[in-house]
Amino acid sequence: MTAGIPTAGIPMPKKAAAPPAAPDPRRHFGAETIARFESWKRQYPDERAALIPILHAAQDEKGWLSRETLEAVAAYLKLPFIRVYEVASFYPMFHLRAVGRHVAWVCRNISCDLRGASAIVETFRRKCGIGPDETTPDGKLTLKLAECLGGCASAPVVDLDGVYRENLDVAQVEKLIAELK
């Protein structure tokens, strides 16, 4: 015989805890970036369409897209965070990890491969000590492999900080590397 009255209780649905507040986009981003956001938003009948251009603008300011930055973008566009995260992770141009001050994309596709792309990748390894998806310890340079950049007729091509360097050879790449600050 048990003493006392144990209370099994009547189970009810749990109220979900309020999610932690997302960072305020207007505090997270500079005024110029917010202005760019606003300008992108205006040109679509549905604001969600501005997401990818806005992610570019956010990355232009921050250098990469941290979790916090992505949350701020989600808050700005009033989208569920998971929807923003899935989009950011789909597109290779969005860096979800910190990158160096410079980012060099070396095209590794067929036309560039036929005209010496592997030697260029090797040059970066030799001169900077990094391979693809790696960053130099001093934070100067991140190396990435790109798929066809559309510079096939001027192969091999490196997209360095958003500028196409075309018709490259090993010597020119060494010079580019030396000039990086």
Added chain:
Amino acid sequence: MTKVTIDGRVVDVPEKTTVFEAVRGQGQVLPHYCYHPGIGIEGSCRVCQVEVAGPGKMPRRLAISCRTECAEGMEVWTSSPPAEGARRMVLEFLLKNHPLDCPICDKAGECTLQNFAFDTGQGRSRSHEPRRQLRKRVDLGDVILFDEERCILCTRCVRFQEVVVKDPQLGVVNRGTDSVVATAPAADGGDTPLHGNYQGNLADVCPVGALTLKKFRFRARAWQLQATPSACSFCSRGCNTIVETFRGSIQRIRPRFHPDVNKWWMCDVGRFAFDDANDRSGRLASPVVRRGGVLEEVDYDVGLEEAAKALKGAAGPQLLALASPFFTNEEGEAFRALCATLGAAARFVAPPTADPDELLHTGDPCPNRRGLTDKGLVVSTPDEVAALVVSSKAALLAGERVIDALELIPGGSVFLGNAKLPCIVTERRLVERDGVVACLPAANAFEKSGTFTNVNGLAQPIRAALKRPPGTLSDLDTLVRLRDAVLSSGHAKPAAAHA
């Protein structure tokens, strides 16, 4: 209606029926993953392929049956060599990276990858490549454990959250063969846990053992489970369920499809609240009466007689008669009859209600409020019972967790301490109070059969999935015999047993 030919047979189907559903209507379930009638058509898994010709002059070709609408004169071949070959190829692709986890995977035995591969697949893989390796125990909160490697990216889980619960929490992250289903990353670097009252459905809709219930992990094999169709007793929706037991304990509860009540879903409250029912400790296994100040176990003849005597002595309007809110319609009727005999108002205690949740839970934890009130029992709000508690001299409490319900009422537990309690029909508690005269064993909702009337007035059967403690009578039997005993002035008359 539209006429189509399926495997040589001409069939009439309603307009706009998909080939998949038309074929299902003929008794054949084509392999399928991304399609779920409650979630929608996606068209990405490609496994439901058949051959179709038409409408009109469109040539014979492979098509996914989930998205192809039947058109007049269309011809369908479900098991031609191209159709079977196409499905077999899709399965070979899916099995290339799928881990060989069957021996340790909960889904084994009810896994549609196993089943469809067995029916359609080729038995051997041609792959010599190392399998993709991912995280195998992703903690997604209280309910779900996620094995990334087993996932075949059917996206049912993602779309379930989006479309059914309307609360997006899952997504597909990365691209191509690096794709994984995931929740958003949390600030601490882990995965945001799932929230909400419908997480259990994710394990139901997952065709493989990727999303599994923590509560069911390694408890039993699917083929060991004894399935009892029933209905949920934790709110007035009455979601249809399948209660699955093994070695006399409930291992799992799953929803059962009902087009008007709960469709394919049930909430986590009803899905997981069976630990109490499995806990056999402290169950009353026989009637108990107070003899010489001490509660003693007795047999039913004695117990019923003592209870009847005590009730007769307390009969009248000052007898507070409270039924459990979990009584079936049949028990409610028997209780009403007993109370009529005792001259007491038949009431039942309704636990406090809350707002309805996002989908199914009505907010009213009483599964049979309509049924019991239809039978003439008076629903007593907590405030009303609190007032009655003050003015009553004795109480008849009957049924599962009536004491829990009472304890939720202001003054209820004080009352339990002070007043005379000539009779309690209870499943568990042996109440050590001076006022208690007789306790008769009660059953819980998993141990009885009967009907509940849900919030919309639909009477639905529940079926016992567990056995009562051996030798005990059902609540229905107990109430009927109690009334007989009261009527027959002290002689305990054995009445015919009811089921």
Added chain:
Amino acid sequence: MAERYLLPRLEKPGYRGSLEEYRREGGYEALKKALAMQPEEVTAIVKNSGLRGRGGAGFPTGLKWTFMPPAADPRPRYLAVNADESEPGTCKDRVLMERDPHSVVEGVAISAYALRAKASYVYIRGEYRASFRAMERAITEATKAGLLADRPIHLHVGAGAYICGEETALMESLEGKRGHPRPKPPFPANFGLWGQPTTVNNVETLANVPPILAKGIEWYATMGTKASPGNFLCGISGHVERPGVYEVPLGIPAKTILDDLAGGVRGGKKLKAIIPGGSSSGFLPASAVEKLVMDHDGLKNAGTMFGTGAIIALDETSCIVRATKVLCQFYHHETCGQCSQCREGCAWLDQICGRVENGEGRPDDVNTLLALADGMRGKTICALSDAAAIPVQLAIQHFRSEFEQHVAEKRCPFGNPPMHVHTDGLDDEKRSELVEIVHSDVLTLLNEGKSTSGKGMAVQ
């Protein structure tokens, strides 16, 4: 040489592509002409011209325009311009956008009018920053000059996904989502951007529209062939002396481009194979190039397709297995992952080709490649799966012995260093953890799972 109408303007020394310069060359006369007609008349002209899409599918452009709903349909319509140019070997749309953006803007403006489009969106791949800036300047100029009336042209930007060149994936991406192609039907003309009627056209296709409107159908028919009229921009790359983008008539012999325009195989070497129309068109051996004619029928007869008309030349020092692996790893990287066959198949093809190239090939690999490629053709939401399979099928069809030699000799006979194969999933660090997890699960199952009566499973 045949007449050219796409490149001469931008080849003029000092041409910077401004509105003023473009107008001086006769620009925007075609738009004026078009605006004086009914939209349906413009469509009829383009349809009758026989212009075919230059984005890869070669679908008749005017015919595609007629799929849009009739004028009475009140739904808003859109024109989406496919400037995602990502097909390996293809580098022609950027020439027009960077150096003569008004030729594209005028083409878009006329087409938007013909389609009664409420607005046009130019989806420029994210890497094409120079094209974006040039197009932005041009659109600003045209807007200021009142040339776009109430049919604005908006620029949009991609972020590195080849699949977004597929028209329905382009629309998904434009709407702010992952670039997942949509099943068809419904087709864009019925359900496109934001569910509204939409037509998607390639940049070069639209650049053909002003000349057709300005100079007429008869003039257009003097260039190219009957089934493939007009000129196209042929980007030729790889092992040639003078890689470049050349404007040539459809129907030109491939040899003319290779030898006369591009200066023949570099270093005087012999030609081994070409990719005739962008990577998805696969490989043709040098023998097939002798008589090859560069138009849609010519390439179909050669067992492949015209695609983007981008030629990539491989000389005798090239390893076809390596080249196939380079293409396979591209599709492996770019598959969106929706369809089971494509998601797993693209990776699988890459893995097998990588092993064969690295000297780890097995005797059944070639047949497996063919079986997988066959299983990837024609059964998916979009054609990326086919695009991945075709080069493998053609490489084996024309160069099977090279694959077999790699397998037999357990090395690349051309002396290439081993190639990396991307391993999907976690990095090496995480892998050893996983073995522990599986072991511990097995132990749990054996010890706790079913056998004991502890932990609340007590029955009697």
